[in-house]
Amino acid sequence: MGAFVIEGGHKLSGSITPQGAKNEALQVLSAVLLSSEEIVIENIPEILDVMNLISLLEGMGVKVKRLEKGRYSFKADEINLDYIHTPEFIKKCASLRGSMMVVGPLLTRFGEVFLAKPGGDKIGRRRVDTHIMGFMKLGASYTLDNDRKAFRLTAPQGGLKGTYMLLDEASVTGTANIVMASVLAEGITTIYNAACEPYLQQLCKMLVRMGAKIQGIGSNLLTIEGVKSLGGTSHRMLPDMIEVGSFIGMAAITQSEITIKDVAYRELGIIPECFRRLGIKLEQRGDDIFVPAQESYVIDSFMDGSIMTLADAPWPGLTPDLLSVMLVVATQCRGSVLIHQKMFESRLFFVDHLIDMGAQIILCDPHRAVVIGHDHKFQFRAGKMHSPDIRAGIAMLLAAMSANGTSTIENIQQIDRGYEDIDGRLNALGAKITRCN
Numbered sequence: 001m002g003a004f005v006i007e008g009g010h011k012l013s014g015s016i017t018p019q020g021a022k023n024e025a026l027q028v029l030s031a032v033l034l035s036s037e038e039i040v041i042e043n044i045p046e047i048l049d050v051m052n053l054i055s056l057l058e059g060m061g062v063k064v065k066r067l068e069k070g071r072y073s074f075k076a077d078e079i080n081l082d083y084i085h086t087p088e089f090i091k092k093c094a095s096l097r098g099s100m101m102v103v104g105p106l107l108t109r110f111g112e113v114f115l116a117k118p119g120g121d122k123i124g125r126r127r128v129d130t131h132i133m134g135f136m137k138l139g140a141s142y143t144l145d146n147d148r149k150a151f152r153l154t155a156p157q158g159g160l161k162g163t164y165m166l167l168d169e170a171s172v173t174g175t176a177n178i179v180m181a182s183v184l185a186e187g188i189t190t191i192y193n194a195a196c197e198p199y200l201q202q203l204c205k206m207l208v209r210m211g212a213k214i215q216g217i218g219s220n221l222l223t224i225e226g227v228k229s230l231g232g233t234s235h236r237m238l239p240d241m242i243e244v245g246s247f248i249g250m251a252a253i254t255q256s257e258i259t260i261k262d263v264a265y266r267e268l269g270i271i272p273e274c275f276r277r278l279g280i281k282l283e284q285r286g287d288d289i290f291v292p293a294q295e296s297y298v299i300d301s302f303m304d305g306s307i308m309t310l311a312d313a314p315w316p317g318l319t320p321d322l323l324s325v326m327l328v329v330a331t332q333c334r335g336s337v338l339i340h341q342k343m344f345e346s347r348l349f350f351v352d353h354l355i356d357m358g359a360q361i362i363l364c365d366p367h368r369a370v371v372i373g374h375d376h377k378f379q380f381r382a383g384k385m386h387s388p389d390i391r392a393g394i395a396m397l398l399a400a401m402s403a404n405g406t407s408t409i410e411n412i413q414q415i416d417r418g419y420e421d422i423d424g425r426l427n428a429l430g431a432k433i434t435r436c437n
Helices: 022-034 048-060 087-095 097-110 129-137 172-182 198-209 241-253 271-277 320-330 351-356 390-401 422-427
Strands: 003-007 013-016 038-042 063-068 071-075 112-115 141-145 150-154 164-166 188-192 213-215 221-225 233-236 257-260 283-285 288-291 308-311 336-340 360-365 368-372 384-386 406-410 433-436
Touching: 003 390, 022 038, 022 048, 022 071, 022 097, 022 172, 022 198, 048 063, 048 087, 048 097, 087 097, 087 112, 087 150, 097 112, 097 129, 097 172, 129 141, 129 150, 129 164, 129 172, 172 188, 172 198, 172 221, 198 213, 198 233, 241 257, 241 271, 241 288, 241 320, 241 390, 271 308, 271 320, 320 336, 320 351, 320 368, 320 390, 351 360, 351 390, 390 406, 390 422, 422 433
Parallel strands: 013 257, 038 233, 164 188, 308 336, 384 406
Antiparallel strands: 003 406, 003 433, 038 071, 063 071, 112 150, 141 150, 188 221, 213 221, 257 288, 283 288, 336 368, 360 368
């Protein structure tokens, strides 16, 4: 099990470029299964979750070529249908939550697929009901295969059929999976209460270039007219908005001056404004973000003087993946803020580590925490921590970078799942992070 040893108290300086978006990668890489023609994708982050998904695609028979760093070619013209029935395939899917995204393409193109209970972050219950209910609306049936410990999804004879559906929640992965299943279904599919995140828009635009017929991209009402087959295309992924937010947080908590390059600013939505509510000054310089060094960060209050609340919400609301970073940053601001994590009931439990390091945080319940900022009056105490998930891991790294002394974070493969070479990239800015076993 790997660990980071972090010597805290060092300021950062210079510029850093965010990697390609992890959450987009898991969608667009799965979409290569919809076509037998070559698809080239650029700006792929070579992180653990993404490389495991690429390995899964190769196991299915997808021809994969690494053209250069972050640029790959895929051709799914000879899929091994026997392999997707094997225990090995199901076991791999169970260990990688991103594997859920291959279900829609395999079901609509080949008529059958096994769905294992997916792995991933330990952040509480993460339902797949929206996915399965969407497939059933399209005519699929499912049975529990006790021998394989997985659900067997089967399309009706003649393939999936388009229909109207109202999603029970605006699930990003659920919407993406249903969209991919619908593009080859017969007839017209209407998806209401669809997610509309930039990464889902990217997937839809890529599918349209492949020959799909999708209307309403960017809204919560998608209309998809099924086609017989899809062709090849090229696609460039967006920069990862979670990395952009993480780097803003790192600059703030270490009182450093850095420039974040090529952020696709228009696609960041409310993220910059939410950091400004914590008192962090940001300057947009072209497509870059400049974060100046500040002595103090003063948390805003609402117009009536009540305590500021930062809460996650479906796009264009604040992504839940950045609440952990904002919580850590708030501990060193001046003022108080309520962090409301609505989606996952275990994502705030890592605050116990921050309290041990000296943070003033009241965990109200599994979803809410009140943070009372220190205003940089004293540093965190160094500590030993264990990363339960990707986002808590990066939040702990922020705390350790600003702490007085040397901290250790274990189980860093969780961080590696979402951040490529994070220690090397931050050390280039002046951090002191050592990777060890």
